[in-house]
Amino acid sequence: MISSILFKFGSSINQPKLKIQMRPSITIFVGPNNSGKSQSLREINDIFKNGSNPAGKVISEIEFQSYTKEFSQNILTSHLVPAKPGEGLNHDQAFVQFDSNRIIVNKNIFTASLINPNNIEQNFRHHFVNFYAKHYILSLDGPSRINLLNSQERGDLKNPSGIFSRLLVSDERRETLRKLVFEATGLYFCLDISEGSKISVRFGEERPPNERSLEDKTLDYMRTAFGANAVSDGIKAFTGILTQLHVGQPKVITIDEPEAFLHPNLAFKLGKELAKGAIEERKHIFVSTHSAQFLMGAFSSGAEVNIIRLTHQNGIGTARLLSGSQLISLMNDPLLRSVGVMEGLFYDSVIVGEANADRAFYQEVNERLLAIGDERGAPRTLFLNADNKQTIPKILEPLRKLGIPAAGIVDIDIVKEGGKVWAAQLTASNIPKLEHQSYADRRKNVLVALEATGKDFKMDGGIDLLSSEQREITENLINDLASYGLFVVPHGEVEHWLSDLNVDRSKNSWLRSIFEKMGSDPSSDGYIQPTEGDVWDFIGKVSAWMKDSKRKGIPA
Template identity: 25%
Template sequence: MVVHRRSSPGWEAAPPPRLPSPGRASMAPQGDWMSASLFIEQLTFSGGASIPLEPDSIVVIVGPNNAGKSATLREILGRAGSAYSKTSNHVVTDMKVGRAGTFEAFLERLASFRLRDTEHYNLAALQIGDIFSKIKSSTSILSMLGVDFAKVPGSLLRAFWEQQSGFDSVAELFVYLLDLATRFKATEPADVFNLSTDIPYLPIQKMCVDPVLAERLSRYFQRAFGQALIVNRTAGSTLPLHCGTVPPLEPGEDRVSPSYARKLRALPLLQSQGDGMRSFAGCLLEVTAADKFVVMIDEPEAFLHPPQARLLGTLLAREKPAGRQLIIATHSGDLLRGLLDANPSALQIIRLTREGDLNHARALDSDRLRTLWADPILRFSNTLDSLFHEQVVLCEADGDCRFYASLLEAVQPEDTDTRIPDVMFTSTGGKHKIPAIAAALASIGVPTRAIVDFDILNEDSPLKGAIEALGGNWGEFEARWKRIKAGVEQLRPELETTHVRKEIEKLLGQVSTSIFPGDVAQEIRDVLKRASPWDAAKKQGVDAVPRGQLRQVAESLLADLKQLGLFVVESGEMESFVPTVGGHGNPWLAEVLRKDLRQDAHLEGARRFVRGLFSLQEI
């Protein structure tokens, strides 16, 4: 195949490039990625926090709407180039660019860009498709010095690599922002190029010379959309991408036969497909093929359904070449789950929040996140979505979440301009998971509350863990808790033998299988459990505590737990709010939610409890 690439000003004939060999290794640029790298070493935000970033890492920026996620990417790009933009940043107030490796290793990284018989480098191609870099080029240090991007002297690159004063803005050549327009651009037909003399810079050009890469990207696209991704090498002066079913080769036909070319032309062009397809393909094309040290993606999940967003997250983590730093701003818990599924070696999550004109940043502990992600409750719940909300309320079960979320909506004033906080209710799959999840959310600055049934006072675990996860001191609660526990347990009910025998015999009479059913075993345990005073306390709540001074101690303890963010249901459990409705769990909930949640008198206690979750200013 003989194709051409549009020449850049100052381009001189270069020796034939070393084309990448087929296989996974061909994804890396010429030279050793790990021998020289450039990366964002530290970001300082307007709220004052300075977050160190790791080289060769995936950095995910999350947070509520309007927290500054997309602006962070734009300002990183601005700080890498234009001196003017550094004075107008509102989110990122300072940035450090790190370098690893020697200058000689850096030049080896750029060997394919060197012009023949000179000490100059044609770096114009590094700006292909980078809209922001093109805009900034008029104010970059290169332009101010009258240097042509297509003929950059090695002395200037040395000044940049050795961090001589005034040359940091050369970093713009190695930092890339994939916004939506850039991703769409990547799916448009690429210029043809000369295989013997030109370097394939564009992703589609690289697919032409690397059939393994082309096949892998096609397979990913097939998995996401049920269609293959096919490069058309016979379209003339351009290299378009088609999608659909790969045409079969007939006897005597090959991939450059006119008959096969007609089959390809009949397939839909990728550039004419929906926004989701184009954005998905553009992300993968650029991440696998961009000749940049730092690649940033703004909302890669745009236009994608949740399963596709999760798949894209996994693929971005797997396909990121070694030695490259990937920075992603996202609103999607599904994309974040996909990244975690891939288990990359270095994953950092930064949560941004906004307070007036200040953007506050906190980094989640990566080891803690990995530990939590190994837990099925977290993996298969929506807990990670809490990173994108202003407030989070942890509940023991999904039904509790639905009940309290419905009540919160009901107590909010109608016809008011008061802003309602962005609150998410999420299930932890039982109270024993609350400490670990609350601690993780607290570590990244997510305001967290928890609603628990009264029987959390039965044991010191998970009560102690929940108190400490929410920032409390167990020593300030322990003595009062012990008094309450002893007071409840002195009221242990006595079981009647006749009643217990009758209940168990009834359950045993239902069993006809050789293997004893687990559900029947649980019901038998429930019968015996009624010997515990906490079975009654879960239904009665604070009324199970003996009256008098001990009741005052209990009310004091519950009030202090509320101040901490741990809301114990004083009436016992969710169902105790409306005892006039029978049943338990989902049947009870379905009946209650049919009521007028704003006005029904039986729900006044529940409405009062939910109002107490937040201050009057917040609701």
């Protein structure tokens, strides 16, 4: 039904607006809070109801798929219903019905609008939306997902119109859904027709007998099976969404945060089934999510998955179509998976330290800045740790390729690392390759100067050990690296910060000691609040780079 979607912005300020060609598949919106994920779903729904989106903030336009004349006439014929007694029609008019919606259409305009659904001049787009498109989109938020399993009227089973009625008369679809639900929940999905004119959903611990009969064994089974209200909201939402996917009439489904109510394993399973089912059922599924498990489930299906990362900072929005191969590398690499790199998709920015102690300390510093509203703080930032400085590029590079401002923080002994190790830092920081040799030469000069002091420059003061000229060339290198998001601790190592606090600076006990000195109760006299200089300014510089929409180091 959808041919393409045009967004209002691209991957950065100077890049073209993102336009993606659409095939039946799942499209997943990711990004930090308030980036436009849920807004994009609302705007898709608005376009299907109104034909346009003049007040939209994320999506500029949807181009609908054009149908052939033969297909359009078949669609009209399949939805025709007779006039009721007393209803009059012109010769070119007809009644059509979509589920419970029965409307009058001009037959010629109906077919012409399906053939030319994007024609605004002759008003065909307006008619396409009103006659056809708006009847085939389903919007699912939290409450509506829970109510998908509410009992429904049985109606005429010879011509079933309700979703449960259609499911009841299709043994194949009912069995498919039952298998999916059982694999995910350990319960058997079944339909109960034993109560009046209603069809109700039940869940049993054993496979049900023939649901289409009223034999004693079927009635006995239904008496002991769980009603929909007796199972968790997660099971109800999971089952209801899959029912709409495989049996429902909508050709387009939008789902806001499908992971709500779901255990991570169930979110993974739902992502997998929605990705596969969208292609099998020829549907467009649009999802906004904060769940890495849902994402991983979608990719594990092997089906086509569109991932669009949205951001909105300082009044500037971005939309970037993420590479599936890059995301798969994040999920499959043991190191990246173990440190939770996938979570970076849902934050404004990421800071990567050398080790867990670095991560914990810098995160605490940032939290104290944010707590007092200090502009040096970095809001909505994920802190990760590598195994060491050599593995930082392995985390930075894939995140930056996804458009995520990922900053690395390293101790000053990074300058000891030459050759491929140093080149990997420059490549991950997206420093132009033509400058790599220059940076390599500068690193050597700085290392010579630091080693000439005769001291352990990492532990004994870093740049403070240098003469004015040597210090200048070292600071120039540090500042240039920082402009690309690689931040070197100028005075040596992480343990150097807050040096006025009298703590044990040894590796094994430093983090516990520094946290004890910093205090845990903001109302106590000994609690360390942010001040000017020191690590507070250092994190402020990292934060400023991440907030800068014109920052260096992020591929276009």
